[in-house]
Structure formats: C-alpha cells, structure tokens
Amino acid sequence: MKNEAEEAWINSCRNGEMRGIGGRRGAPTLIFSHHRKKRKSAAAAAAAQRALVATSLPPPSPLPCKEDNDGYKLLGVDFFQCDALQLAPKLLGKLLRKDDVILQITEVEAYRQNDTACHGRFGITTRTAPVFGPGGHSYVYLCYGLHVMLNIVADKEGVGAAVLIRSCAPISGLETIQSRRGQTTNKPVLLTGPGKVGQALGLTTEWSNHPLYIRGGLELLDGPAAEKIVVGPRVGIEYAAREDVEALWRFAIAGSAWISAPRNTLQPAF
8 A cells, every 4th residue: 555645756757757766874866857747846746755755665775685605695575575666766786697697787667556558457367477476576578479578576466566677788698698699799789678688688488477586597686776867758658548658667877878779768867
C-alpha cells in the first residue's frame, strides 16, 4: 500500500514533473521538472518529497551484502523491495555478472503496476508470471522473436513491476561479449540496446525468474552510484496511454557513451 505522499509524488511523475528520488544517509536526491506542465504547487511537491524520502525509501545499501573473494559484493534481496521508479535509478552503476562477463548498468526503464506499457497489464500468464513474483528475480522475454530482454523485478510479490536493462558498459569478459555478439568492436554499439545486453550475457528465456541475489548463474553486484542522471520518456511504447508515453521513466548515467538511441529525448535531472 502506498501512502498519500507517495501517491502524490508518483502522480507528479506521470504529469511530467518529478520531485525527488533519493535515499537516506547522504545519498543524492534527484529533482527534475518538465516545464510543459505544472499541475502541483511547489509547496505540495516539496511536502510530498520530504514525506516520501522520510518514510518510503529503503536504505541505499542493502543488508546483508555478501562479498566475494575478488571484492565484488552480491546485493541482498532487500535492495529490490521498492517501487520500480525507486529501483530504476538505484540500478545505474550496479554490475551484472554471468560466467566471466561483468557489465555495468548504464541505462534502464521503469515499468510500474497499472502502467499501460508494462507486461503486467496482461495479468498473470505463463510468460508474465515472473513479473508478479518478489523483487530481485529476473524477467526475461523474447521481443519480436529475436531479442532477449532482461528485466529486474521490483517491489513485493504480486505487484507486477520491473525495470528493463537498456544498456551496459563492459567491465570484464570482453572477448566473451564480442563472441556472443558476433562483433569485434569495443565501442558502445556493442552494448547499447536491451537485446544486445541479453545477447552479451548469453541469456535465454529459461533465465526468467532467476534470483539475482543468490550466488551462481546471473547475479547483481554492488557498484558505484551514478553521480549525475539524465531522464526521459521510455522508448517504443507508442501503444500505451498518453500519460505513460510521456512519463519520464527512462534513466541513464549522465555523460556515459554507453546509452542507446534516442539520446536527444534525455534531459538532466536537476
């Protein structure tokens, strides 16, 4: 259940305004505004932000956080137990590991409950069942019968929300990535696009519903938080309701070359 302050904040996101995604203990608070629409007073937006940050957001560092011998820390299940709009920016800078490949997440999109662009809108089916599972599991589906798309499930069991991994940067296993992608380049074209990420990780739909907080297989590891973030509307969801098409629910690391097209729809979070 969301409190009134949180619902006010979510509504401000839908209306093209965003007032605060952040955390406690000195984590940066993102404040960004879409000037075409101003449907909330500054005082109401500020009050919603303060209440949300004080009562709703989880700590930025999940507990427990298990450290490998190589120094990488596996994120715990608590990290994922939040709204998809809160999880999405937290994922920027985190690391995906499978086999010898490690990728740093550079671009994501949030898909929420009651979102007309979310696969959860179809209800629970064989394909979408993982979306309704507990946060921290993968949701992997095939797009156009070709592209394997990796999503990370958010929030509590039954909610039906997830974050799509749109782009990554390579940290290790470049030769494996290039072999899987069928390319020898080390330029951003290698990993800028959700289908490219799935291919680089060697994923199939059989990886759907895999727990990312348990060692082995596909894992989500801790990494540096993004210092600056850009936001914009999500890509390729023209079929959705207008308010969802316009929602600024795409997040990327500002200044990174490892961001997919289109880039001209992104704006600074300030």
